Each structure stands twice: as structure tokens, then as C-alpha cells.
Amino acid sequence: MAGSWGCxxxxxxxxxxxxxxxxxxxxxxxxxxxxxxxxxxxxNERYWEKKAREQAAAEGSKK
Known part of the structure; x- marks a missing residue:
């Protein structure tokens, strides 16, 4: 069975x-x-920017 996505x-x-x-x-x-x-x-540039912000926020909340 195949699936598909339509925008x-x-x-x-x-x-x-x-x-x-x-x-x-x-x-x-x-x-x-x-x-x-x-x-x-x-x-993928925006994806990696988002991940870097999430990681920085997580590290900042550990302090």
C-alpha cells in the first residue's frame, strides 16, 4: 500500500x-x-538553523 501527500x-x-x-x-x-x-x-539550511536554536535554548536552560 502506498501513501501520498498533497500540498x-x-x-x-x-x-x-x-x-x-x-x-x-x-x-x-x-x-x-x-x-x-x-x-x-x-x-536544509533553515532546518539546521532551527535545530541549532533549539540546542542553544536547551543548553541555556541547563545553566
């Missing part, structure tokens, strides 16, 4: 959230950016 902002391979640009999951402004890791490391 509510994607209509006819265009992102209605980001000026009707071609849908490119993880691009700047995408709902997925910073929430998930992608195979393409260029899309």
Missing part, C-alpha cells in the same frame, strides 16, 4: 502560496521549509 497550495504544479511559482518542495516560503530534511542539502 493544499499546489494547483497544476504551481504554488499558490508563493506567487504561482513552479512547486518546489522546500523552497523559501514553502510550508515544508525548515520543518523537514530534504535530500537536496541546499534546502
Amino acid at each position: 493544499p497550495h499546489e494547483i497544476d504544479d504551481r504554488c499558490t502560496k508563493i506567487n504561482n511559482l513552479p512547486c518546489n518542495p522546500g523552497m523559501k516560503g514553502c510550508e515544508l521549509a525548515g520543518r523537514f530534511r530534504f535530500v537536496d542539502e541546499s534546502k
